[in-house]
Amino acid sequence: MSYVNPSSLVSTEWLSKHASGPDVRIVDASWYMPATKRDPRAEYDEEHIPGAVFFDINDISDTDNSLPHMVPSPEKFSSRMRKLGLGDGNRIVIYDGSGLLSAARAWWMLRLFGHHDVAILDGGLPKWKAEGRPVDDVPVMPAERHFTSRINNFMLREKDQISRNLTTGREQVLDARSPGRFDGTEAEPREGLRSGHIPSSFNLPYNKMFNSTDGTLLPADRLKTLFTETGLDLKQPVITSCGSGISACILAFGLHLLGHNRVSVYDGSWTEWASDETTPVDTRNSHAD
Structure with missing residues (x-):
């Protein structure tokens, strides 16, 4: 089988050929967990794909x-995109x-605010560099571009909606964290x-979605198997969650590639849920064999 939405994932070869296209815009959306002590802005200033x-x-x-990096207002998002030269027609x-972590968050945010002509580079900067493709440290000064924000609230879930869903069970919740964090054995x-x-959540650690050789996403059939093996019903709505709303977007991206169009992201994710002492927490995997 093939991806249902293949245009949302582009190869390094494709980007190399089309990077200079008049309507193509390249974005470095690197972000790292604070414990890594990595500074994504400093790394970008040191080297990035030309024009990004x-x-x-x-x-x-x-x-x-x-809470960390929660969704901004449509006005703020439009303003930031305009200043980055990202907008209508791009x-x-x-x-x-x-490779693929925070790029999925930026992809989801752009779609949340109504921009659908957006793709992720398969394998990311590590694959690009491993192939000897160019990077530079040249400052990019983009011309401003109008960005029209049209927020799609169906793609976003908040804590009160998650709480109600515990009773209604209308949407499945899929957690991107590690098994140890999911079952409470890991801090x-x-x-x-x-x-x-x-x-009642299902668990699919996001890092299972990649080829170990080059960090690219698994082909469609293997990706679909991963999702279904969790117990997820791909014909029913899904809410993705994680630690703080970053890797949840990788699951949402994988489901999008497979053609699932009823996927939302719990923005506050585990950081919000677990911070509230009144919310129920489970450490048993009720979907395990």
């Missing part, structure tokens, strides 16, 4: 919210320095958070 602008996930967020290609990287998962 930097999408700062921590800045392009609701910075008044105590074919936007996103990559990150991990959360954010200090003070309870371990475990939202009751």
Whole structure:
């Protein structure tokens, strides 16, 4: 089988051929967990794919919210995109320095705010560099471009909706964290958070979705098998979750490639859920054999 939405994933070869196209815009959306001590902006300034602008996930967020990198207002998102030269009529290609992690968050945000001509670079910057393709440190000064925000609230879930779903069961919840964090045997990287998962969740660690050789995404048939082996019903709506709303977007991207069009992301994810002492937490995998 093939991806249902193959245009959402582009190869390094494709980008190499089309990078200079008049309507193609390249975006570096690198972000790393604080514990890694990596500075994505500094790394971007040191080297990036020529012409790429930097999408700062921590800045392009609701910075008044105590939770990390929550979705900003449509006005702020439009303003930031305009200044990056990203807007209506652009074919936007996103990559990150991990291969595929935060690029999926930027992809999801652009679609959330109504821009659908957006793709992710398969294998990201690591694959691009491994193939000897060019990088530079030249500052990019984009011309501003109008961005029309049309937020699609069907793609976004908040804590009260997750709470109601515990009773209704209308949507399946798929968690991208590691098995240890999911079942409560491994401590959360954010200090003070309870371990475990939202009751009745399914678990698919996002890093299982990649080829071990080059970090590219698995082909469609293997990707579909991964999702179905969790117990997920691909004909029913899915909410993806993770630690703070980043890797949940990788699951959402994988489901999108397979043609699933009823997928939303729990923006606050485990950081929000586990911080509230009134929310129920499970450490048993109710879907295990």
